[in-house]
Amino acid sequence: MAAAPRERSPFLGLLPLPERTAIAQALRTETVGGLVLLGAAVVALVWANTPWADTYERIRDFHFGIPALGLDLSVGHWTADGLLTLFFLVAGIELKRELVVGELRTPATAALPVIAAISGMIVPATFYTITASAGGGSLDGWAVPMATDIAFALAVLAVLSTHLPAALRAFLLTLAVVDDLGGILVIAVFFTSDLNFAALGGALAGLVVFYLLQRFRVRGWWWYAPLGLTIWALMYNGGVHATVAGVAMGLILRTTRDADEDRSPGERTSHLLHPVSAGVAVPLFALFATGVSVSVASLSDVFTKPEPLGVVLGLVLGKTVGIFAGTYLAARFTRARLNPELAWADVFALSALAGIGFTVALLIGELAFPDPAATGPVKAAVLVGSLTAAALAAMLIKRRNGVYRRLYEEENRDDDHDGIPDVYQVDATTER
Structure with missing residues (x-):
């Protein structure tokens, strides 16, 4: 007699234990980095709106480097073109891990987050394009509201003291990883x-x-560090944004372990660089990218000029509508069954949280509007849009936090103190 087909795991259901452990480790660093990122952004905003604003500008615009190699950059550009390469290197490693052993390894598990992420990029870009066109503004900033800042989003969750289940956090991380790839493309x-x-x-x-x-399993940082710096410098001088080099190297690094390895090269590199990326590189970029003058006039520009208004609407409405609609339609098309412990309201709240577009949005804003007169309002719009999305998500998430707390406690209960949550042992016992 043929065995009955194995029932598919519900969408946003219990994660496999190895995946849950890997996600928890990645998000722990991102959460701490997100809090540092928030602090850096606040410092930049305060500093740029005090009598010492000229000092901020002098430091940001101070040039140093090696002119003979075409690397004479300002401090602001070093953080955007140099330090952010570490951020995209780690993002590339995470994307490779997702493709090899994570949620993106099979079409069945990849369909929902990939469709949701793509929809969450297309709809915000459409919102911006419609708004800018209607107001007679520039279409150059269509890509600004496309990306999600996972560190900032997790910092919001940390400030809220929420107990979001692991599956929801993993879905958010996967969305952000695909977003990052879209942003770098x-x-x-x-x-x-x-x-x-x-x-x-x-x-x-x-x-x-x-x-x-x-490929030939050559080990030793002394091979890869000089080679990585050379690739980065050549990419920068080639006219392509240097952060592309980071993603490319991250995708090349091996994320599966050989028999004689405790960790793969990708795992070792991510373990070494993730804290530096989240705790140093991204906050320093934020420090020198978010120092915009805030006044009644500048805030008025955000809501009266078509370009910044398009960014705000793209982040707050476009992201929410795009991700939720993409997820809902993909689930219906693939006949995915939502975890009965959750509701579509939880997906909607997560979609709103993904409207926090801080880091990559600021980077694309600088590239799309190199003129300082145009960059300022767009940066202000990114801040306003991200904060509005955070406030909306906070209201939606806190409303369901009682449900999240119960699920979180069930996921993490370990009554026999063996280091493995009981819910996994119950499943194993049932299968036997």
């Missing part, structure tokens, strides 16, 4: 100028060497 394709094909050819050759070193 947009940067690579639409924000390149004065291409130097010789330098780009050198960067590509460096990536091939990087791949071969991984």
Whole structure:
């Protein structure tokens, strides 16, 4: 007699234990980094609106580097083009892990978060385009409201002291990872100028060497660190935003372990660089990217000029509508069954939380509007939109926090103190 087909796990149901452990480790660092990020943004805003604002601008615009190598950059550009490469390197590793062993490894599990993320990029861009077109504004900023800032979102959850279940946090992380890939593709394709094909050819050759070193299991940071810096410098001089190099190297790093390894190269690199990325690189970028002058006039510009208004509407409404509609329609199309312990209101709250677009939105805003007169209102719009999305999500999440607390406690109960949550042992006992 043929065995009955195994029932599919419900959407946003209990995660497999290894996946749950990996997600928890990644999000723990992101949460701490998000709190530091919030602090850096507050410092920048206060500093830029005090009598010492000129000091802030002098530090941000101070140039240093190696002019002979084409690397004479301001402090602001070093944080955006240099330090953010670490952020995208870690994002590339996380995307590779998701593709190999995580939620994106099979079409069945990848369908919902990928469709939700793509919808969550297309709809905000559409909101911006419609708003800017209707107001006679520039369409250059269509990509600004596309990305989700996972660190900022987790910092909001930490401030709320919420007990969001692991599956909801994993879904948010997967959305952000796909968003980051979309953001870096947009940067690579639409924000390149004065291409130097010789330098780009050198960067590509460096990536091939990087791949071969991984392929032949060559170990030792002294091989990869100089090679990575060379690839980054060549990519920058090639006219493509240097953060693309970070994602490329992250995707090349191996995320599966050999028999003689405790951790894969991707795991080791992420373990080493994730705290630096979340706790140093992203906050420093925020420090020198969010220092905008806040006044009644500047805030008025956010809601009266088409470009910043398009950014706000894209983040607050576009993200919420895009992710929720994409998830709901994909679930109906694939006949996915929502975890009976949750409701579609929980997906809606998570969609609103994804409207926090801080880091990548600021980066794309600087690239789309290089003129300081235009950059300021767009940066202010990113701040206003992200804070509005955070406030909306906070209201929706706190309303359901009693449910989340109960699920969280059930997921983490360990009455026999063996380090494995009882819910996994119950499942194993039932299967036997």
